[in-house]
Amino acid sequence: MPESGTCAASLIPLLHAGSLPETDAVIASSISSLSKCGTIADARSMFDEMLTPFFSASLEHGTRRRPSGTHGGRTTFTSATLSSLVAAQNYGGKRSVKNQTSLGEPADTREAMGIKNSTITLAQSWGTTQGRLVRVEVLVLFSALIWILIEFFGSLRRRYSHGFFRFFVWAVYTLFTVLGPYTIGLLQDGPFRDQMFVLWGTILLVIQVSADSISVYSIHDIEQRKRVVVQHVLQIILVLWLILNCKGHNKSYSATIWIFWIHSVVLTYRKSWSLSDASKKGGLLKQSKVVADYMMIEHEQIPLDFDPVTMEGYKYIFHGEDEVASQLPIAPEYRVRSNESTFRMTTIDSIWRLIESKSFRNEETMIMMKDVALSFSLCKLLKRRLCGYQIGEAGLVKTLNFVLHGLLSEDGNYVRSFWVIETELAFLYDFLYTRFYLLLDHRGYKFIGFLIVVIVTILNSISGAFSRHYHRSKLDQLVHGINVTHWVTIVLLIIVLSLSTLVIKGMGTRWMVVDEICTLARSSSAFKYSYNEGQEKYWQRAMDQYSLILNFDYHPWNVLKLLSLGLIDATREGQKAGEKIILTDELIVRVLSGFKERNGQLEDGQSALARNQLLSQFSWACNLPTHIHKILVWHIGTTIAMEGHPVPPTGDHRVAKTLSDYCAYLVAFVPDMLPGHGYDTQRIFDAVVVEARERLTGCDTLSSRCEKLMVAVSPSDTILELGSRLGRELRSVFPEERRWKVLADFWAEFILFLAPSSNVEIHAEKLAAGGEFMTHLWALLTHAGILDRPSTTDAAAARGNSSGAPAHGTLV
Secondary structure (H helix, E strand, C coil), rough: CHHHHHHHHHHHHHHHHHCCHHHHHHHHHHHHHHHCCCCCHHHHHHHHHHHHHHHHHHHHHCCCCCCCCCCCCCCCCCCCCCCHHHHHHHHCCCCCCCCCCCCCCCCHHHHHHHHHHHHHHHHHCCCCCCHHHHHHHHHHHHHHHHHHHHHHHHHCCCCCCHHHHHHHHHHHHHHHHHHHHHHHHCCCCCCEHHHHHHHHHHHHHHHHHCCCCCCCCCCHHHHHHHHHHHHHHHHHHHHHHHHCCCCCHHHHHHHHHHHHHHHHHHHHHHHHHHHHHHHCCCCHHHHHHHHHHHHHHHHHCCCCEECCCCCCCCCCCECCHHHHCCCEEEECCCCCCCCHHHHHCCEEHHHHHHHHHCCCCCHHHHHHHHHHHHHHHHHHHHHHHHHCCCCCCCCCHHHHHHHHHHHHHCCHHHHHHHHHHHHHHHHHHHHCCCCCCCHHHCCHHHHHHHHHHHHHHHHHHHHHCEEEEECCCCCCCEEEEEHHHHHHHHHHHHHHHHHHHHHHHHHHHHHHHHHHHHHHHCCCCCCCCCCCCCCCCCCCECCCCCCCHHHHHCCCCHHHHCCCCCCCCCCCCCCCCCCCCEECCCHHHHHHHHHHCCCCCCCCCCCHHHHCHHHHHHHHHCCCCCCHHHHHHHHHHHHHHHHCCCCCCCCCHHHHHHHHHHHHHHHCHHHCCCCCHHHHHHHHHHHHHHHHHHHHHCCCCCHHHHHHHCCCCCCCCCHHHHHHHHHHHCCCCCCHHHHHHHHHHHHHHHHHCCCCCCHHHHHHHHHHHHCHHHHHHHHHHHHHHCCCCCHHHHHHHHCHHHCCCCEEEEEC
């Protein structure tokens, strides 16, 4: 008798024990065919052909498919079970694995055939109903896990800018937008019409529109809001079709399904509302228009006297512009004019008076409350630049004094002023990339959602609807006696309940403070919240660095670009960032104090050289064709001048080195944030990299490269040679402390000169990547009414103006 016949004979009682009477004929036919096989390999192939009719007959009679369960006292076999029995018969007998079969088949060939057939069996089982059930369970739980990751990492985006972190968040966000629709699509199939699986579908709908810490990944996604909303609406309709065609009459499940479906409709409406509010073609445009028109006449409001220290006379809008946005403009300018509606808007001066009238545990708490309120008001002013509206207060003395004598007050607390700008940009980030601001205007949404989950959980627990004996699906899956399908439902509800609580807590106390102030403005109650958030880390507080002389020879492989089919941008030659440097209070003070000392005048570094009696020696290095030429020349010169001198953790040496490498980083990695066209900047950078490779061939260390550049060559006007000349001349400045001071003064002055920009989109885009120090300076200068840098002629005139009146050139 062939060995396969022996195997078949041993399987006959097992197969009959696991079959239904109606399937006996199918089994008998299969066993008969199997016994005629000559080898184990042939028998294994015959098994694969036998499985399909066997399971089809079982499924037609309502047999539950379980991996290794029971049905009416009979053992139910899967294809994996049968393959295991064949393998046991093949390798568990007295034959040696090293011997050949009766037909002379080698053992290694037999093993390869076994692997092949096991793979085929796995692929076939993956397409079965049981396989699809496993897929649905995994995808549903994975979608819930992705939601957890989205909520957690979404709130960290503005604190970290590492490339891998940004790629991870992008991948998670992409999966979040794809997995839900795909899983809901799997539930359309007939076997998944049970109430349990339809409940999963409604929970997935809720999950997809519940992520508050990241509403969009990039600012460009905001303008694709209609496509996003249409996709959600189609999924809502699909799930509604599943509800209407689902099988089962469990009243508790039916009520839960309808509650979650209605809740998903409400959340979809909220998501559509939030995206429209942040769109430059929607709510952002309307609200910013009210603020822009109002600020054109704000300085005309009485009283005419103003005090930037107490904010008296500064009627910047704090709240209420939404009510005015729906009103039509008034002739002849067709702008928002002073009327009853505009006077009902809450302004920052009245908010400060309100805060000062309340009692606090200490003065620091009151100051923090006032700073948060001011940041919220300044954020509304900054939104105008996203829409391209005119800044009506630009160029006014009152506006400049607000920064010089208000934010940068007489006590010299520059770090506090910088924190106000940080908080303002945090509000702007929340408005563009999250839905936290909706929790202020429509805070009932989250509470209702949390209440819904609590009520559903309690009612179903009381009724026993979540008990594994209360509702049994025809596709329940048991693993070691545990009903996996039942526990998937429990886990989903726990995740939805938990995140509804954690997101409210994680939105940041700054929003709670604003909410409290808005409540106080409408009533006369006392403060209920003790604010102590002065040290919260809103941004990464780090500055990227780049050294051209050190990294010009970097050659990227760009493998990720090829593997990602161009989704990841290619790294250019020589483009290798250095280690980040912590943004210290010393550096903040150095930059902002110089701005105040110059009475708000922007200088391109020549003023710093003049104060140190070195303008005549280095004036040639300040009169270059473009600002990019100047950045790279002074960066190369600074690198050469500092070579061989260890950089201390503090002092002028550290400030000069940090600012020099940061400006070089902007040239190499963020050219759109600097003057001129970004593509022109890239071409200049690429050309200098080639110049350095040709000039410094054979030099492997920074020291050897700087020493070679110190050797004068024939006169040349290339950026590399101009930087080499500057470095040689800087090394002649003694003592060294004077050299570091000159460079620190120059860079602290020059970086402010570079900050004004009309490219608002790059600043908004970088908010989602940890933020840039340049963005903070840009926002500060906007509130000072400085929107553009002066020309060289204007700057020279300002240096000769003894009256101290600022000259800002043309404001746009």
